[in-house]
Ligand SMILES: Nc1ncnc2c1ncn2[C@@H]1O[C@H](COP(=O)(O)OP(=O)(O)OP(=O)(O)O)[C@@H](O)[C@H]1O
Ligand SMILES: O=P(O)(O)OC[C@H]1O[C@](O)(CO)[C@@H](O)[C@@H]1O
């Protein structure tokens with residue numbers, strides 16, 4: 639193997655640059671050239687390749703976003719478009735690819751492997767919704783950002799004796815909501831995978847005020863309901879002064895945390911070694927603190943194991 643390609647795909651996540659850096663520096667130290675493929679699978683098909691040197695990845699470990707840019711390019715689901723992508727790689731002498739992205743991006747990595755370009759997937763998404771990894775790259779940073787935002791929201795909530803309903807990201811996965819909710823001391827957390835009871839949440843908030851609390855915080859994953867709608871539902875059961883706040887894309891930005899930088903570096907380094915050993919069609923993860931690999935195919939059958947104990951702990955303390 640002489641050349642590795644690397645791309646980022648789907649929603650960006652803090653720590654993607656740290657992974658690109660780790661791949662680049664590891665590969666170069668093994669005498670392998672690295673090509674950055676810009677704009678995900680769209681850039682792959684267009685042949686938007688840039689050679690990466692150690693200088694190119696210097697001072698990137700601390701930056702959010704992805705300097706290779708990302709894209710959603712549904713055309714890559716078509717076999718003939720995938721073949722064009724593989725042809726571009728062959729034309730440039732690139733024999734292997736590392737794909738950093740979410741579940742959708744893994745389909746692209748598998749398609750390339752089936753076309754003879756060994757590819758390895760790294761879990762890059764703030765959602766933490768990938769099977770066989772306890773942490774995705776970006777999840778910890780997004781949680782920190784969500785926690786910081788709610789700390790600030792609580793200051794103003796307290797000053798006005800208000801309830802705030804805060805939407806965090808997660809269309810189908812409540813991991814961000816649970817971890818941010820627990821870390822910011824929320825009165826209630828609502829996630830898409832578990833039933834919730836708005837009347838019960840209103841009772842919890844009322845009890846809090848009756849016991850001398852001066853604020854209420856409800857963390858709601860975006861997949862559950864829009865924060866404004868949730869607020870309106872809540873007001874049917876209690877006469878609160880309430881506001882809704884949607885954190886949105888700010889959760890995808892900012893400097894990556896220590897956890898994300900270290901995980902991204904470990905996984906990027908490991909991915910290069912897998913390719914050096916002729917492996918492909920694999921997804922890298924971190925399970926129980928250790929690097930792991932699984933066939934990408936297994937990921938499509940598997941389901942991410944969320945730590946619902948976080949929700950149970952919060953319920954036990956607040957209900
Ligand atoms: N079935 C598929 N076959 C080949 N390529 C795919 C497939 N599904 C998705 N992709 C490629 O991966 C890209 C990213 O997928 P998607 O938009 O689902 O985001 P993701 O990787 O799941 O990340 P996130 O959900 O965190 O934003 C798509 O735009 C497309 O280029
Ligand atoms: O940036 P877009 O395409 O609006 O996607 C937003 C979605 O991406 C995610 O952040 C995943 O990256 C989801 O949590 C969110 O719903």
Ligand SMILES: [Mg+2]
Pocket residue numbers: 648740741742
């Ligand atoms: Mg996805």
